[in-house]
Amino acid sequence: MATQDRPLSPHLQVYRPQITSMLSILHRITGVGLGAGTLLIAWWLIAAATGPEAFDTAQAFIGSLIGRLILLGFTWALFYHLCNGIRHLVWDAGYGYDLDSVTRTGWLVVVASLVLTALAWIAGYGMRGL
Numbered sequence: 001m002a003t004q005d006r007p008l009s010p011h012l013q014v015y016r017p018q019i020t021s022m023l024s025i026l027h028r029i030t031g032v033g034l035g036a037g038t039l040l041i042a043w044w045l046i047a048a049a050t051g052p053e054a055f056d057t058a059q060a061f062i063g064s065l066i067g068r069l070i071l072l073g074f075t076w077a078l079f080y081h082l083c084n085g086i087r088h089l090v091w092d093a094g095y096g097y098d099l100d101s102v103t104r105t106g107w108l109v110v111v112a113s114l115v116l117t118a119l120a121w122i123a124g125y126g127m128r129g130l
Contacts, residue, residue, distance in 0.1 A: 019106040027084050030077035037074035075120055080113035 047058035061067045087105050090096050
């Protein structure tokens with residue numbers, strides 16, 4: 001039996017990217033991002049419990065442009081992970097495996113995560129009166 005130089009299992013260099021593969025990769029990336037964002041929130045809470053100087057430092061970073069961009073990314077990752085998790089729950093129930101449903105729900109997850117992020121930020125700034 002002749003051996004060929006080919007991968008033992010499929011990987012990204014073999015297959016053309018599809019919505020399901022990209023959303024799967026993005027789900028993993030947002031999971032890591034949520035872990036890192038949780039550390040940021042923990043730092044903010046610990047600083048609040050530590051005292052005014054520590055809280056002012058944490059608040060200055062989080063309120064800066066880079067801090068707000070990180071919070072925006074964290075908010076989107078949270079909503080994306082939530083929506084995609086609901087999609088996976090539906091799959092676990094045995095529904096939505098046909099190709100049209102997979103594609104449609106994949107795009108629905110992307111759009112819903114963006115809309116929910118925008119609504120959360122609009123509500124947040126609306127409550128601040130800015």
